[in-house]
Amino acid sequence: MKVTKGLHLRLGRFHLTISASRVFVYLLVLLMVAFTALPLIYVISTAFKPLDELLRFPPIFFVRNPTLDNFRDLLFATSSSSVPFLRYVMNSVFVAAVTVFLTILVSSIGAYSLVKLDLPFKGLIFNVIVATLMFPTTLATIPNYMVINSLGLMNTYMSLIIPKVAGAFGFFFVKQFCDQLPDALLEAARLDGASEWKIFSRIVFPFMKPACSTLVVFTFISSWNDSFAPLVYITDDAMRTLPLALQSIGSGATLARAGAMAAATFLSTVPTIIIYTIMQRRVIATMAYSGIK
Amino acid sequence: MKKNLLSSAARRREALTGLLFISPWIIGVCVFFAFPIFRSLQLSFVNVINMTDYKVEWAGISHYKEIIQTDTWYVKHFLTKCREMLYQVPLINIFSIFIAILLNRKFKGRTVFRVVFFLPVILGSGFIMSQLVSQGVQGEAMETAQNVLLPMEVKIFLGEKATKFVTDFLTIISSVLWKCGVQIIIYLSALQSIAPSLYEAARVDSATEWEMFWLITFPMMTPNILLNLVYTVVDSFVGADDLLFKHIQNIGFQNSQFENASAMSWLFFVWAILLVGIIFVIMRPFVNKVRE
Numbered sequence: 001m002k003v004t005k006g007l008h009l010r011l012g013r014f015h016l017t018i019s020a021s022r023v024f025v026y027l028l029v030l031l032m033v034a035f036t037a038l039p040l041i042y043v044i045s046t047a048f049k050p051l052d053e054l055l056r057f058p059p060i061f062f063v064r065n066p067t068l069d070n071f072r073d074l075l076f077a078t079s080s081s082s083v084p085f086l087r088y089v090m091n092s093v094f095v096a097a098v099t100v101f102l103t104i105l106v107s108s109i110g111a112y113s114l115v116k117l118d119l120p121f122k123g124l125i126f127n128v129i130v131a132t133l134m135f136p137t138t139l140a141t142i143p144n145y146m147v148i149n150s151l152g153l154m155n156t157y158m159s160l161i162i163p164k165v166a167g168a169f170g171f172f173f174v175k176q177f178c179d180q181l182p183d184a185l186l187e188a189a190r191l192d193g194a195s196e197w198k199i200f201s202r203i204v205f206p207f208m209k210p211a212c213s214t215l216v217v218f219t220f221i222s223s224w225n226d227s228f229a230p231l232v233y234i235t236d237d238a239m240r241t242l243p244l245a246l247q248s249i250g251s252g253a254t255l256a257r258a259g260a261m262a263a264a265t266f267l268s269t270v271p272t273i274i275i276y277t278i279m280q281r282r283v284i285a286t287m288a289y290s291g292i293k
Numbered sequence: 294m295k296k297n298l299l300s301s302a303a304r305r306r307e308a309l310t311g312l313l314f315i316s317p318w319i320i321g322v323c324v325f326f327a328f329p330i331f332r333s334l335q336l337s338f339v340n341v342i343n344m345t346d347y348k349v350e351w352a353g354i355s356h357y358k359e360i361i362q363t364d365t366w367y368v369k370h371f372l373t374k375c376r377e378m379l380y381q382v383p384l385i386n387i388f389s390i391f392i393a394i395l396l397n398r399k400f401k402g403r404t405v406f407r408v409v410f411f412l413p414v415i416l417g418s419g420f421i422m423s424q425l426v427s428q429g430v431q432g433e434a435m436e437t438a439q440n441v442l443l444p445m446e447v448k449i450f451l452g453e454k455a456t457k458f459v460t461d462f463l464t465i466i467s468s469v470l471w472k473c474g475v476q477i478i479i480y481l482s483a484l485q486s487i488a489p490s491l492y493e494a495a496r497v498d499s500a501t502e503w504e505m506f507w508l509i510t511f512p513m514m515t516p517n518i519l520l521n522l523v524y525t526v527v528d529s530f531v532g533a534d535d536l537l538f539k540h541i542q543n544i545g546f547q548n549s550q551f552e553n554a555s556a557m558s559w560l561f562f563v564w565a566i567l568l569v570g571i572i573f574v575i576m577r578p579f580v581n582k583v584r585e
Contacts, residue, residue: 035466036471106317113310134523134566139333142545163321168326200314225415273415276415280407284482
């Protein structure tokens with residue numbers, strides 16, 4: 001890049017070269033996009049391949065005669081496992097939605113109280129948050145299993161939701177954003193006799209909406225994609241979420257199933273991509289405002 | 294100021310409300326994070342006699358010894374991973390800064406590109422990706438893609454060694470690019486929070502883009518670089534397709550050797566903390582210079 005910029009400036013007086021530099025930017029970005037997006041493009045293309053193209057060796061990259069057979073196969077023929085594919089989708093939607101809702105509620109209300117209320121042990125709590133950011137969650141997985149077990153949460157949706165709600169990342173993030181809320185606004189509301197809950201719900205929460213929408217993206221992605229928790233905590237097949245459904249479809253492992261597998265993978269990535277596309281601008285803007293530095 | 298205005302009763306009520314508001318989060322962190330972290334550290338130093346009422350006896354560092362002496366698979370992959378991180382962490386950050394600068398320019402289709410670079414985060418953290426990997430879809434895709442990029446004629450022309458070098462290079466780049474998602478966003482936001490007036494002033498003084506990068510962009514971004522380096526280190530330990538992670542989970546859940554599994558994750562954590570410490574020592578002079 002450094003070379004590019006130098007080059008660009010030396011030639012930069014001419015109109016033509018500005019577009020040339022633009023072409024260069026496009027080429028560079030496209031090249032890197034190629035690396036990043038290839039597996040997904042391959043999956044999408046596989047999802048639409050008819051059987052004879054799936055079986056071909058060496059595999060072809062792009063589908064020649066697209067068909068919807070794989071999707072039909074996925075939605076109607078997976079009933080052989082007695083749990084329809086849509087059930088898994090609904091499980092995933094439910095778990096992700098509740099997780100997102102609770103995470104946002106717990107983080108935003110906690111952050112508000114830490115930043116703006118006269119709380120004892122403020123410094124200690126803040127230090128704990130920063131320290132927590134340094135520990136990968138992997139360290140806690142095994143004891144977490146013991147905790148879930150002894151709380152009697154095994155094989156419940158709660159076991160997929162509750163452990164994720166109190167995360168340091170989301171909290172830290174919302175807290176940084178909350179720092180910028182002007183005190184005067186809260187003072188005015190207090191003088192008018194508003195209760196703390198009212199202040200939170202009417203003033204603080206609307207102010208924190210952008211930060212919360214970013215949190216929605218990250219929480220949703222991590223809940224939607226989590227394969228570990230349902231694998232360990234859920235034993236009832238009908239309560240499992242999409243990632244595990246993908247696994248059981250994939251374990252059929254015959255080549256014919258590869259199409260259904262690709263179709264399932266494609267379908268299960270669509271929601272996250274849509275959510276991120278919608279929120280993308282907000283995510284970057286909040287990170288800029290939240291003073292993560 | 295606020296404290297003078299409020300009576301002590303009102304302040305106590307505020308403290309109570311505050312505690313009430315923050316308690317769900319604190320309880321959550323204690324039960325599902327702080328306690329488990331502490332317990333896993335403890336597990337790595339004890340022998341569990343009875344799981345149901347958690348009876349343990351002190352075992353010292355015997356589990357660590359056992360791992361290092363007998364689990365050759367773990368030791369080998371642990372060392373590989375450590376070596377990989379040494380070049381991947383800087384590479385990931387260089388690429389992320391690079392891509393963030395590209396994506397920060399004004400060009401058509403920017404939104405689409407921003408989403409594409411975030412795709413790995415959407416897929417990569419999840420099971421979907423590990424499925425793709427285990428089914429060899431990524432390998433297959435990469436292979437077919439490389440055949441498009443590097444046709445047979447070119448390969449023959451380059452000869453075997455050069456071809457291997459090029460494909461290795463492409464593989465490393467793609468594996469690095471797959472870990473850049475969050476970092477790119479953080480750098481993008483850093484770039485957007487730099488005041489445009491700085492660049493305008495520099496342009497008036499006829500600074501080159503190259504000079505502007507090193508004298509404006511880079512110094513303004515050092516706090517984010519520090520943050521991202523630390524994030525990259527911590528994040529490299531998480532991920533369903535991570536071999537070490539899988540191995541540890543297998544030892545823990547399938548062989549029920551909770552003690553060994555805990556010791557393994559702590560071994561890795563010590564390495565990560567060491568790396569973070571080194572990063573802090575190296576980065577500190579740069580970051581301080583900006584603040585002064």
